[in-house]
Amino acid sequence: MDPQNVTTTVLGADEIILNMGPQHPSTHGVLRVKLKLDGEKVIGSECIIGYLHRGVEKIGENRTYPQFAPYVDRTDYVAAVSNGLGYCEAVEKLLGAEAPPRARWVRTILTELQRIASHLLWLGTHALDIGAITPVFYTFREREEILKIFEKYCGARLTTHAFRIGGLQYETYDGFEEEVKAFCRDFEKKVVEYEELLTENRIWVQRTRNVGILTPQDAIDMGATGPVLRGSGIRWDIRKAFPYAAYDQFQFDIPIGERGDTYDRYLVRMEEMRQSRRIVLQAVDSIPEGPILARVGKVIKPPPGEVYHSIEAPKGELGYYIVSDGTTQPYRLRIRPPSFINLEAFDKMVRGHLVADVVAIIGTLDIVLGEVDR
């Protein structure tokens, strides 16, 4: 239904159109949601995006392959390492090259740390939206530790550009393994700390149970991926389905939800953080020795052809579709951003709920506008 059509109900009470965003405390950046309200009940919604559109895909056509790598960091800017991994592996696939084992192990460790960092940011802001103002400070405390590891490794905290096409540019720094292990050791207790604040809290459960239910069928139809899909009870994870980096070497479980509501997605993401910790611990104990960069040449000039490569980013399936015409620049580069496609489910999830649930649902979708708009 077009929210522009304001109709009058029998009682003579008007529906109101409420603009949430792009400047709103809990639309996570510059999302603009147009809500049609009957009282406080949402009867229609429309997401208006594009406030952060930077034409990243078009820029890709005018940059050489290595030049474009830093740009992907700026799509999902809270999970730059994952973006970098996806892009580098896609180009490697196009080249027919493979990163050496040591590089793949380090990539796995950093990407899983990034998943934890991204989920921590989600947890903090999601709880903040629902009114719990304390968890965000706790989660940022641990996220800081991860960012410190990134900073020591490659000099950047947020837009890391951690990997290079063909492997890694930098060897791990002295004490890398110890620091990662120390983080994992402490992190186990910290997750318990978050859960104590929220998981059994009556108000938290009431605010998230049966809110924004996404049925398995709907989730598949909408193309949802990542925790949004798994929260609906579908065991689908690219790390298991099409293993990349070194994921086939490690043991980990894929948590799924039962009802597909906000609480299930919360539980799924909490468990994913634990599983990521498990992967990191296994990986850090078995980093093989050897070179860190495959021989890909100074000038990267893939043969003509096309490739699609996707990874399990913290927010879902992050895919890169690259068409090469044999020059140093891609002919066409397309990013499949999980946030953008997960956001499709928003209208379905939000209908019939109250305004307060809208922010809970935006939070549970875990969108990043840099990725939605690109």
Added chain:
Amino acid sequence: MTLLIETLQPWLLPLVRILVVFAGLSLIVAYLVYAERKILAHLQVRLGPMRVGPHGLLQPIADGLKLLLKEDIIPAGADKWVFWLAPAISVLAAFTAFSLIPFAPNFYITDVNVGLLFLIGISSLGIFGIILGGWASNSHYPLLGALRSTAQLVSYEVALGFSLVSALLLSGTLSMKGIVEAQAQQGVWFAFVQPVAFFILFVAAIAETNRNPFDLPEAESELVAGFHTEYSGFRFSLYFLAEYAAMVLVSSVAVTLFLGGWLRFFPSVRWLDFLDYTPVAVFLAAAAWCFRAVLRLPGTREWRWQRLLLLGLGAGAAALAAALLIPARFLPDIGVGQAPFPVLATIQGVFWFLVKVFGFLFAFIWFRGTFPRYRFDQLMNLGWRFMIPVAIANVIFCALALALSRQLGWHLPAALWLGTAATLLVAVLLRQEEG
């Protein structure tokens, strides 16, 4: 001249009291904001205000000045007069209600024989400030905020009213002073014989003041700032003032009705009399803390003002402690009978009153740091389907217990506890029915 003084005599003392209460309250509210920021900060592994003055002690003054100097914007579509009037109503209602609170046996602005009724009435008026402010802004978020607070305040007012009734039944008077005196006489704070009423009053008080987890009218993440989204500068600070004054007010009411107002802990236990000296100990401890902080500050020139301020504070606290211990023979009789330290005896009541009020305020802030926010319908469910029935049951059982003890000579506290058990049973049944 003498005539003038004699004419003014009946006005003078109340006027001084009003000024003292008003100034004290403003100070408490200003530093309540500071305390909130500090306590929340420490709950959240950070430091809070540290820049303005030592440990940010001058932050409230800086904030107040900033708000006063800010541009005062009235939106183009707003109803100017109502927009102007609304915050004033909120502040007036919150401050007027304090005229009824007995801070100490000899320190209150007025004692009315229908005090509690007047108090409920005047504090309900504060809602108008919120509703009118939200409506006059002519904007969606404030309107939704105002609607929410209307519904919320009306619902929780009912539960609040019922919880007050049991204190009335036990004391048999509507006078606030009389209620405290009744608690002194019966030798028990009503919170210990009416825990359910106390609990309901506490929860309803949080809802009445729009505090987390019931802060829906100004839910930041949903409604930006709720009813005061369009307010800025001085008018915004009036709302701010009213909200925090209301927090102090509900805490004061709860303390007066259920926690024995100005009474010391266990006032009738002789061997605990040393507690009377707690104010002295508190001031001495404050002085010691200040002096220690001075020693810990770096000795460079740029910290000079911080050191001076802390030294001044410490000296002031020490001087107050000393003043409390001036023996009776150095002072004219100020009407406290045979007390060895008249100043201490005078300050006692206010001190204990404030200690209990601060306990409440701490809980308010603590909850804000801990709980997520209720949703609108959940709030209404909790109010109408749980709190109000339980409050009514409690009143009924309390009245029954009173009747049993008066007619049949039952032991009153035992009867009241039996009533409480019955109320809790009702509460459990209600919960089960909800599933």
